[in-house]
Amino acid sequence: MLRIKLLLLSSLFSVITFAQWQPVGEKIKTRWSSQIDVNNVLPEYPRPLMERSEWMILNGLWNYAILPVGKPAPSAFDGKILVPFAVESSLSGVQKNVGKANELWYEREFTIPSKWKNNRVLLHFGAVDWKTDVWVNDVKVGRHTGGYTPFSFEITTALKNGSNKLIVKVWDPTNDGYQPRGKQVNKPEGIWYTPVTGIWQTVWLEPVPDKFITQVKTTPNIDINILNIEVATNNFSASDRIEVKVMDGSKVVATAQSINHLPVEIVMPDQVKLWSPDSPFLYDLEISLWSGTKQIDKVKSYAAMRKYSIKRDENGIVRLQLNNKNLFQFGPLDQGWWPDGLYTAPTDEALKFDIQKTKDFGFNMIRKHVKVEPARWYTYCDRLGMIVWQDMPSGDGGPQWQPHQYFSGLEWLRSPESEANFRKEWKEIIDFLYSNPCIGVWVPFNEAWGQFKTKEIVEWTKEYDPSRLVNPASGGNHYPVGDMLDLHNYPNPALYLYDAQRVTVLGEYGGIGWAVKGHLWEPDRNWGYVQFNSAKEVTDEYVKYAEQLMNLIQHGFSAAVYTQTTDVEVEVNGLMTYDREIIKMDESRVKQINQKICNILKN
Numbered sequence: 087m088l089r090i091k092l093l094l095l096s097s098l099f100s101v102i103t104f105a106q107w108q109p110v111g112e113k114i115k116t117r118w119s120s121q122i123d124v125n126n127v128l129p130e131y132p133r134p135l136m137e138r139s140e141w142m143i144l145n146g147l148w149n150y151a152i153l154p155v156g157k158p159a160p161s162a163f164d165g166k167i168l169v170p171f172a173v174e175s176s177l178s179g180v181q182k183n184v185g186k187a188n189e190l191w192y193e194r195e196f197t198i199p200s201k202w203k204n205n206r207v208l209l210h211f212g213a214v215d216w217k218t219d220v221w222v223n224d225v226k227v228g229r230h231t232g233g234y235t236p237f238s239f240e241i242t243t244a245l246k247n248g249s250n251k252l253i254v255k256v257w258d259p260t261n262d263g264y265q266p267r268g269k270q271v272n273k274p275e276g277i278w279y280t281p282v283t284g285i286w287q288t289v290w291l292e293p294v295p296d297k298f299i300t301q302v303k304t305t306p307n308i309d310i311n312i313l314n315i316e317v318a319t320n321n322f323s324a325s326d327r328i329e330v331k332v333m334d335g336s337k338v339v340a341t342a343q344s345i346n347h348l349p350v351e352i353v354m355p356d357q358v359k360l361w362s363p364d365s366p367f368l369y370d371l372e373i374s375l376w377s378g379t380k381q382i383d384k385v386k387s388y389a390a391m392r393k394y395s396i397k398r399d400e401n402g403i404v405r406l407q408l409n410n411k412n413l414f415q416f417g418p419l420d421q422g423w424w425p426d427g428l429y430t431a432p433t434d435e436a437l438k439f440d441i442q443k444t445k446d447f448g449f450n451m452i453r454k455h456v457k458v459e460p461a462r463w464y465t466y467c468d469r470l471g472m473i474v475w476q477d478m479p480s481g482d483g484g485p486q487w488q489p490h491q492y493f494s495g496l497e498w499l500r501s502p503e504s505e506a507n508f509r510k511e512w513k514e515i516i517d518f519l520y521s522n523p524c525i526g527v528w529v530p531f532n533e534a535w536g537q538f539k540t541k542e543i544v545e546w547t548k549e550y551d552p553s554r555l556v557n558p559a560s561g562g563n564h565y566p567v568g569d570m571l572d573l574h575n576y577p578n579p580a581l582y583l584y585d586a587q588r589v590t591v592l593g594e595y596g597g598i599g600w601a602v603k604g605h606l607w608e609p610d611r612n613w614g615y616v617q618f619n620s621a622k623e624v625t626d627e628y629v630k631y632a633e634q635l636m637n638l639i640q641h642g643f644s645a646a647v648y649t650q651t652t653d654v655e656v657e658v659n660g661l662m663t664y665d666r667e668i669i670k671m672d673e674s675r676v677k678q679i680n681q682k683i684c685n686i687l688k689n
Contacts, residue, residue: 106166107147107179113607114425114665118432119177124168130434132212132288133236134465135521136302137386142199144252144289145169149193152184159221159253160191167192169289170212172282175428184283185272186259192285195249205293207245209252210238212287212460215429216258216265223251231507233258233266234458234479235514236287258283264504266479266511266536268456269421269654276613279655282429287460297321297382299375304389304521305553308360308409313340313352313389317373322347326377332389333370334359354391360409361390361523363450363684366471368523390468390523394555396569396589404589405687406555406644408473408526412687415473415526415645416680417451418444418661419594422459423654425607425664429457438466439666440651445470447661447673448680453560453593453647456480456532458515467524475527475557475647476519478512480535485563487534489574490582493563500538508536512543516551531559533574544568560593576649577615577627579635584642591645592638596631597659600624600670605663607655614659615649625671632679639686646683 107124109115127145131137149163150173171177173190184190198207211218215233219226223246228239244250260281261271271278301318317328330350332340342352359367371387395407405412420440424431431437437460444452451473458479467474485498500508512530519525528547531537537559544558544567558567561574564583571585572593579595599614600623606612618624628648635646652660661676662669 107168109176109426110179110181111176113176114605115176116424116426116432116436116665117667118436119426121433121435122168122177127168128170128288128434130462132210132290133461135387135461136299138292138294138384140202140293142196142291144194144196144291146194150180151191152182152188153191155187155189155257157189159255163191163193169194170285170287171430172215172286172428173284174281175430176426177430177432183272183281184258186257186262190256190258190284192252192254192256194252196252196291197249198245198291202293205295206240206242206298208238208292208294209241210236210288210290210292211285212236212289213458214254214256214285214287215267215282216263217256219255221251221253224253231265232511232514233282234511235518236461238292254285256284264482264501265507266481268479268481269423274655275611277657279423280428286429295382297326297375297377299373299383299385301517302371302373302385302387302521304371304387306389306391306393306523308358308391308393311354311356311358311391313354313369313391315350315352315371315373315389317350317375319375319383323377326375326382329374329376331372333372335370339369358391361392361468361471362408362413363471363473366390366469366523368468387521388468389521392523394526394553396555399687402586403642404585404587404644406589406591411689413450414639414684414687415451415475415591416648416683417449417453417472417475418447418648419455419650420444420452421455421650421652421654422457422463423652423664425655434462436666437463441466441470441472443662443666443669444472444651446677448677448684450684451475451526451645451647452651453477453529455650458518461518464519464522464524468522472524473526474522474524475529476515476525477529477532477560478508478515480532481508482536484535484537487562489533489562489564491564492583493565497540498538500536505538508538509543509546512547513550516547520551525554527555527557527570529557529560529572533561534559534563537563540565541567555589557591557593578631579638579643579646581638581642589644590642591647592635592643593647594649595635595646596628596648597650598624598627598631599657599659601658602663602668602670605653605665605668606658607653607664611656612658613656617658621671625675628671629675629679632683636683636686639683644687 150167151160222244225244303316574594597615601612653664
């Protein structure tokens, strides 16, 4: 009888909780939105590159309020919001705009598990757009600016026994500020989309010992068969030692140790397994921090042996190489937007879906366009074998765009505040993604938007991470710096500039549109660079462009990016509809021609 009563109470609680939240608005939604459990939202471990055994997700229903800038914390709230979905999204249960004149407040309570009592406690945010202030039990614990990278605060001394109160305040000026924002605007239209304000990635707690590992940075060198691992800690002493075990499945294949803050250099097995799109092999890592004979902290991670480089081929054309072999990199422009969650995929299954479909289409690369994804997205690219070109999210103003010639005018200058913020956020993005094997190319600028001090920014990027290639400005403005000359041309491929000293790539083309009724963000205003009315028509056009591209590869192109993975709001030029329900082309024909392109330079 007691069990029946408990089940009834649990069911009643679920009904009451659901009544406090449901997706709002009349726009199309994905099938995953109906799978959301408000008591278990995005429960997966959020940091696969540095995993501990204990953690607690704080996603779920929080209180929220929208108040004018400068007001104190609210004494009463406007209602419930489902974290981690942005307040403008359907899945937040709110769908309200905030704007630069207002601040978004969040509140919730949490209890620390009793078994954590002898640990320090870290409060983690996957990403919050844009300026975040955090209090625990009315004690200010931290501030962060930047909308795309994880951050954390130690909150141990602010905690109390029993219930703890967490308050978060967010301010985001969207396109009224200088900060990186990607495609967000206050008035969406055309290629510009709905704002994303506030918490949009997982919030979680983690217990750590007094002395703990804070960062793991892995750098492979396949030419000398060494895996270099830098491990940072919060407090390192001379007696501390870092130990790394490299695993192939359950088998330990290599071990190494270091002291005195030195990197751990691991000599890999002679028959090392290389990572590639065809064979995305990952070695598991066990990383331990020792003080004398006592293991203080341990994390799990993974790494891959692979190399991104360029080299001139037998015809004198500079080519992209993976693992010292020519590889034509070909993939879609992936903007990472969702009709129900905006920046946030409804579920982890949804997050993986776009990558898996890209693989199914026969591509070997994704250009992640002016957005940064949650850590788990990059781990799926690592596991599935997708090379990623990572854009810096664009922001602020920009100079005149001259895509068809090398830029001859004066470079645009940001304000000192804007420049400092760009440098800070770009460094944080590189630090965040450095150890993901999938990252092959950094792209600091796109189509001159926010472009400034190009030579300086590109040279800094190249020096800061010499293990990757740098595409200085996708689509221009063009300067003879970095590793690539990147052309954009719509709708068909075109090779109108060529650089004999660098790799020449087609950073965007395509945009073949089809407005599929019943799967549209809006019934009208839909557009593509060219428009068709059936799967056969768009597939025929896609294949026609692909055949043109194959011809241009022989004349100098070494990579290409097709626009785009999915429809996004009123853009209808996706391989799939915005709700991911309809694949708009003949998948087998697309895969066949894509595989020919990806394999065209292989020996």
